[in-house]
Amino acid sequence: MPDFVRRVPEGQDRERLVCRTCDYVAYENPKIVVGSVIHDGDKVLLCRRAIEPRRGFWTIPAGYMETGETVAQGAEREAWEEARARIAIEGVLAVYSIAELSQVQIIFRAHWAQPGFAPGPESLEVRQFIWETIPWAALAFSSVGWALETWHQGRLEPLPAAVLNPAEDRR
Amino acid sequence: MPDFVRRVPEGQDRERLVCRTCDYVAYENPKIVVGSVIHDGDKVLLCRRAIEPRRGFWTIPAGYMETGETVAQGAEREAWEEARARIAIEGVLAVYSIAELSQVQIIFRAHWAQPGFAPGPESLEVRQFIWETIPWAALAFSSVGWALETWHQGRLEPLPAAVLNPAEDRR
Numbered sequence: 077m078p079d080f081v082r083r084v085p086e087g088q089d090r091e092r093l094v095c096r097t098c099d100y101v102a103y104e105n106p107k108i109v110v111g112s113v114i115h116d117g118d119k120v121l122l123c124r125r126a127i128e129p130r131r132g133f134w135t136i137p138a139g140y141m142e143t144g145e146t147v148a149q150g151a152e153r154e155a156w157e158e159a160r161a162r163i164a165i166e167g168v169l170a171v172y173s174i175a176e177l178s179q180v181q182i183i184f185r186a187h188w189a190q191p192g193f194a195p196g197p198e199s200l201e202v203r204q205f206i207w208e209t210i211p212w213a214a215l216a217f218s219s220v221g222w223a224l225e226t227w228h229q230g231r232l233e234p235l236p237a238a239v240l241n242p243a244e245d246r247r
Numbered sequence: 248m249p250d251f252v253r254r255v256p257e258g259q260d261r262e263r264l265v266c267r268t269c270d271y272v273a274y275e276n277p278k279i280v281v282g283s284v285i286h287d288g289d290k291v292l293l294c295r296r297a298i299e300p301r302r303g304f305w306t307i308p309a310g311y312m313e314t315g316e317t318v319a320q321g322a323e324r325e326a327w328e329e330a331r332a333r334i335a336i337e338g339v340l341a342v343y344s345i346a347e348l349s350q351v352q353i354i355f356r357a358h359w360a361q362p363g364f365a366p367g368p369e370s371l372e373v374r375q376f377i378w379e380t381i382p383w384a385a386l387a388f389s390s391v392g393w394a395l396e397t398w399h400q401g402r403l404e405p406l407p408a409a410v411l412n413p414a415e416d417r418r
Contacts, residue, residue: 090313103311104314105276105278105279105311105312105314106279106312106313106314107276108276108277108279108351140274140276141276141277141351142261142277143275143276143277143349144346144347144349145277145344145346146344146346147342147344147351148344149344149346168339168342171318171339171342171353173316173317173318173319173320175315175316175317175320176315178314178315180279180312180318180353182342182351182353
């Protein structure tokens with residue numbers, strides 16, 4: 077483990093992790109989680125987590141964004157990894173900040189690009205739920221409930237904002 | 248500098264930065280930039296950069312999100328640091344991915360919470376522009392132009408999506 081200490085580097089205004097030996101500054105950045113509410117009519121897809129934290133609880137397909145991908149690509153990758161689902165992103169449903177974890181969650185609304193789903197290695201079970209059967213008491217995280225509520229309120233409307241990259245800059 | 252090598256850690260599916268000495272995995276995460284188009288009628292605020300990259304070019308107030316803050320708080324902080332502007336966030340205008348830089352930009356639409364602006368230490372000059380006078384050829388980054396275009400197209404409409412944290416989880 078590098079020998080970091082927390083101090084204010086010269087010319088800066090807040091504490092950073094600085095190596096005692098070589099003054100290297102390891103900037104700590106908030107982490108981005110990308111995920112999607114995948115809907116089909118009045119049904120949404122949920123995964124029962126096979127891993128900690130919150131093993132056995134239900135979540136939308138979501139996970140840490142990797143370097144070198146767009147937010148939409150990250151959400152598509154997570155849908156495949158956790159639910160073996162091929163999805164088409166419709167737009168940004170919500171942007172949640174979990175400040176105490178320094179985490180930002182970018183949640184998309186998506187529909188099926190191809191039919192079919194199955195548990196990936198991080199899921200015990202994958203199922204579609206209609207609104208009345210969503211297992212509210214067994215959701216893994218508060219933000220899963222927020223995203224489902226937001227989807228339900230606006231599920232019949234288009235998603236005009238927030239926009240993603242212009243088409244010519246999309247990969 | 249810690250002695251990192253790039254290799255696939257046991258049980259994972261992609262290369263990570265791993266310390267040769269102690270097997271510590273330094274996850275590289277995409278970085279989040281938060282910024283805002285601050286409008287007042289048909290005018291928007293731009294800052295001329297006092298720092299590299301793109302010193303002397305114009306940008307909206309934006310910068311790296313810090314740990315422990317929400318995306319909206321980050322945009323408010325940057326508006327203060329770069330333009331001495333106190334702003335009120337209206338909603339998310341755009342989410343841009345700059346995949347080759349592993350950067351995600353979350354851009355808000357905002358108006359003035361208090362009147363007044365002035366250059367902060369990272370700005371040479373801060374000015375309001377009407378649409379016809381925006382210095383397109385002297386914008387610092389492509390995404391500044393995207394955000395201004397998006398603002399201009401939808402400037403008379405409310406911003407229904409994407410939603411931020413529910414009110415009871417907002418700080």
